[in-house]
Amino acid sequence: MRWIQFQDAADDCHWVPVKDIHAMLIADANDVVVKFRNYTQPTEAVSDNSITITDTGNALTLGKKLADFMSRTTPGGATTLVIKASGDGI
Numbered sequence: 001m002r003w004i005q006f007q008d009a010a011d012d013c014h015w016v017p018v019k020d021i022h023a024m025l026i027a028d029a030n031d032v033v034v035k036f037r038n039y040t041q042p043t044e045a046v047s048d049n050s051i052t053i054t055d056t057g058n059a060l061t062l063g064k065k066l067a068d069f070m071s072r073t074t075p076g077g078a079t080t081l082v083i084k085a086s087g088d089g090i
Helices: 059-070
Strands: 003-009 012-017 021-026 031-037 048-054 080-084
Touching: 003 059, 021 059, 031 059, 059 080
Parallel strands: 003 080
Antiparallel strands: 003 012, 021 031, 031 048
């Protein structure tokens, strides 16, 4: 199973299995919104969650890299893509 690690700091990381990511949206030139299912303990059968990744001026490029990784078309060896952010709020 492939996972993506979203990270603000060493003590603020979230791992999401690629199989649970069901949509990615380019919100603007800076932001990619990743939507996924059942990340937290849902009280209902299905719960939707999202993480916004800000990459100033590069949202489309980042979205394409994420899609390549999730579809396994990215060359290279690592099994986890690490996205590091500055500030709070992943």
